Amino acid sequence: MKQIKLIICILVPLILLVLPASAYSLPGLTIIEQRVIAIFVFAALSWILEPIPIYATSLAIILLELILLSDKALVFLRSDSEMYGSQIAYENILHTFASPIIILFLGGFFLAMAATKYRLDVNLARVLLSPFGSNPRYVMLGVMIITAVFSMFMSNTATTAMMLSILTPVLAMMKEEDKGRIGLLLSVPVAANIGGIGTPIGTPPNAVALKYLTGDHYISFGKWMSFAVPYVVVLMGIAWLILIYSFPSGQRKLKLEVKGHFMRNRRAYVVYATFILTILLWLTDFLHGMNSYVVAMIPVTVFSVSGIITKADLRSISWDVLWLVSGGIALGLALDETGLANRLISRIDFDLMSPLVIIGAASVTAALMANFMSNTATANLLLPLMAVVGTTAGSLAGLGGSTMIILVTAIACSMGMSLPISTPPNALAFGTGMITTKQMAKPGVITAVIGLALSYVLIGILYLTGFFT
């Protein structure tokens, strides 16, 4: 099965490579642009069929771009012909590994690693849970709020793992026939998936979106949170209601116990102070002029200098996540720098389509794809295309243009949360063996549909308040 998938992923792009340029109804298509199409199709197929790990696909994209598109391409693949097209500087392709967006994510990783190492996450959870009392409904609300807040700064997977370990003893005590147990267990992945939308570093699709929000479309860390956090709050409130009504608890009282105390030593204080400082600096770029990418280097440096993150910790960084994003950036770069994006823009007329149809089609496609494949890979594939659509479709221009369509699509990428395979948090919750696929799918689908509708409301409000102008 895996072999067949791999063959498809190699054969189809090969056919696209050897087809005569006239087979594509894109007049003036250069050889290089045709190669970009083949690379893009390779990326799409192998992210969807997954014959190789998804980060490996990203690396393959970057290698293929270097060999086929760069100014240091394999010599007999280059040509002086007019139809060869514009090559990409090889440095630009390699720079995607250290793109500012990757550094921003690395900063987030350092914050999260230091916080977990010094148990800031567990201790904060303990303090934040206590005001929610022992009524199962409000305990669930507390669990969801904490999960969502943490997943804005930690990975959704690590947050889910932490919260599930807090819930494990309680879940074990609850009766098997008590529906509330299913609800409580589901509340964690649901909140983690939604919470990731809250900040640019909350989940990789947001970071990929930032790649297309530069120049005139630049969105700062604080600006992103100013609309994303309210969106998360509303959607999570709705998800909470869905869960408490779908899975009412028979339990009168529920007490979550988290053991521990805040660490009090020099290094722990450095962690607390750096955490607070970094977030404050991210939110106040308009005061000090350092953008979020520059600020991200502060935790990386402080934690390395102070020995809080050691060489061994460095090795455990999720390079796969960073490289997956790099591949997405490289894909966008190829589309842009070879001129293929412009050719598509001049060729395809989206003006005839109603802007609402474009918005709906983009976000529904993203949400559907993200249910069956990685959210990040979905963003990697769709966002560069949406950037093209956003600049082409004149009808969108009045509604916020590419910024708007990029945001809607990025949010939709986080709506893939109805199946155990949709996201790692879902897989972890499903792995407890306490829930069925159906029990996970129902609230997942309802939340996603409402989430999409809310994202349309959100851009409507942003449009009316002049956010896009």
Add this chain to the structure above:
Amino acid sequence: MDKLYVLCVDDQPEVLNALENDLSDFENYLLIEVCDSGNEVLELMEQIDTEGDYTAIVIADQVMPGMTGVEVLTRIENDPRFSAVRKILLTGLATHQDTIQAINSAGLDHYIQKPWTREILNKTISKCLTEFVLDKGIEYEDLLPVLDQPVLYEALRKKG
């Protein structure tokens, strides 16, 4: 995917039968092999290693003709190739001295008293398997249903 093996060694066939039966929950995720002597299990480990697969767990009885369980486990402990293998002693007849040796020389991970219960055996295997998978950096996603949740959660949390 790489194959993961659980090897059981005991000189009594009925014990091996019972073990195989009690480990049936893991059948879809692991390969369970039984051996009737220490030499056989060491040979099998060599073979698995040559094929590039993993011995994840060895469950050994203490009192056997030839090598004792502790002797087998000590040999495994002293082989750098097998440093991540989880070692379980399953016995009703270990002396105080055997137990001390098992902990000090054989790096024992778990001691199960005979007669065992299915529940305790499964829990132990699941915990040992999770530790092995995390130690070796094997992809855990496909094994999720048989892994020990708290151990996995802690490892994932630490990744931030």
